[in-house]
Amino acid sequence: MVQLVEDVLLLIFIELQNDPASLYSCILVNKTWCRIAVPILWKYFSYAYKNPYNHKRESREKLYNVIAHFLPNSSKNKLAKNDIKLPLNLISNMLLFNYMEFFTRLTSALIEDMARLLIKENSNYKINLLENEIYNLIYNRCKNIRHFNWNTQTQLYLCPNAEEFFYNIRSLEFNFLFITPVMLLKLAVVCQNITDLKIHDCDEDSLDLVLFIKMQNNLRSLSLNFNNKEEQYIQLSNVIGQKAVTLKKITLGPVITLIRPTFFPSLTYLRYLFLNNNDCDLYESVNWQEWEHYINMTTFPYLQYLKTLYLLSGIECLIIERSGEKILEIDVYHPLKTQDYPTENKKLIKMISLRCPKIIKLTLDVDPDNLEEISNLLSNCSLLEKIYFTTKNYIYPNGDKLLKIKSNKSPATLREFSFVDKWNFSLKGLESFLEDWKNKNQFPIKFTHYYKEFPKSFCWVFVKKNVR
Known part of the structure; x- marks a missing residue:
């Protein structure tokens, strides 16, 4: 061999x-x-195992049993004195690898789950004792962990060797509701090399959080998930501006209007932007003019990925206009519907067509009156591989018109077309499109229909044309 x-x-x-x-x-x-x-x-x-509960209990117990074999004798003796005998299933042969060195990510949820599965009784004291010994093991043996997800109120930095562990962390994710001001201040002393920071359920404009962010030497990615629909996050807005020179990725949501957009002009090197406005109920009271003002002062020469949710088309259009024609992916979900939405939608499609020659993947809501602009977009964006079109209208029979445009104008690179059930294609239109596509010898196309089930008659067309 x-x-x-x-x-x-x-x-x-x-x-x-x-x-x-x-x-x-x-x-x-x-x-x-x-x-x-x-x-x-x-x-x-x-x-x-970022979320261990997604896995079967048997699989988790096997993993945790292997980890338990690495507990030092001092920990095993301490646990034994409290009637905790580990590992539960002793492996007779010597382990071939130091498996603890292979961990690169860790979540506190895994430690909690491990303790609760290995302790076969409802004793908080024993569970907490075992959790503490597992953390000591990790701090001593897991030298390659760079990503940590903190979802516990335990003061993890108090354990021996915790300082070295957190000093080496590069990606940190935590729930703000679990982290006290004291924890943030202690972490800021030893944990200053974070490049990727994700914060969930941030419910206040916390000075301690601002100081923690400010202490990071090379912050490249920041995700802020707000949990307060009333408070303005002015201090957080300011610190984003201070760290903007290194930031390449920003995710804000689910109410982006809680934070002032004053930092946008400083985001020179941004490559990824996700603005999620899903939970904003008071759209009409938002000062969108302020957002337009600051974005108009901004250039995004390196922007490659843009994702938005419940945002005005005018804001999306402005971001694309100010980009450097390097955008590879745009995902525009559920744009806010204004009185002149068809016109705003038309401007957005035009802007993508003009400013995104390198785009590969596009998710977009399309007003049925703007199919001619879609035709131009497909002609100009010659590298498109995947498109997903949604619409807010029932547009029968214009679904067939869209298929005709796709058949005539799609770039040779296109290989995936997705749509929602409001695009009502006729049997004849669908069969004609598939026949034309087959005759052009293009890539096999993946046809994906979301939400409602396909009519059985459509499925028969796919069988005839050998489409999957």
């Missing part, structure tokens, strides 16, 4: 990094395959 060189094996296993079943099969081939595949498989575990 011809042996693959290890570098080639590594490349193959990296391609399989999100396929644990295949990786497990590779481990069983021989020692070389096992040695290369095991670290990748355990890296998958550390990522996939």
Whole structure:
């Protein structure tokens, strides 16, 4: 049997990094395959178990049992004195790897779940004791963890070796409701190298949070999830402006209008922008002119990804206009409907057509009166691979018109078309489109219909044309 060189094996296993079943099969081939595949498989575990409750109890118990084998004797003795005997199922042979070194991500939810599954009784004292010993193990043995998700009120920085652990963290995610001002101040002292920061349920314009953000030396990605529909986050707006020179990714929501957009002109190097306004009920009371003013002062020369939810088309249009024609993906979901929405929608489609020559993926609401602009967009955006069109109107029979435009104007790169049920295609129009597509020898197209089920007659057309 011809042996693959290890570098080639590594490349193959990296391609399989999100396929644990295949990786497990590779481990069983021989020692070389096992040695290369095991670290990748355990890296998958550390990522996939961000929410351990998504996995079967049996799988979690097996994982936790292996981790328990690495508890030092001092911890095992301490636990034994409190009638906690671990590991539950002793592995007779010596473990072949130091699996703890393979963890790159950790969530406090995993530690909590591990303690509750391994303690077979309802004792908060024993659960807390075991959690503390697991954290001590992690701080001592898991030297490669760079991503940490903190969802506990436990003061984790008090454990021995916690300082070194948090010093090495690069990606931190936490729920603001669990973090006290004291915790933030303590963390700010030892945890200053965060490049990716995600904060959930932020319910106040906290000075302590502002100071923590300010202490980060190279913050590149910031996600703020607000949990207050009334308070203005002025201090947070200011600190975003102060960190703007390094920021490349910003996610704000679900009420973006709580934060003043004064920082936008400083976002010179931004590559990814997600503005989620899903929970804003008072659209008419929002000072959109302030947003337009500051975005009009901004340029986004490096912007590649734009995603919006419940935003005015005028704001979306302005962001695209101020971009540097490098946008690869646009996702515009549920734009706010104004009195002159068809005109605003037309302007947005035109702007994408003019300013996004490199776009690969597009999600867009399309007013039925603007199909001619869609035709121009498909002609100009010659690198499009995926499109997803929604609409707020029932537009039969214009669904067939859209199919005709797609058939005549779609770039050769297009391979996926998705739509919602309001695009009412006729049987004849659908069959004609599929026949035309087949005759052009283009990429096989993936046809995805969301929400309601396809009519059975449509399914028969797909069978006839061999479409999946």
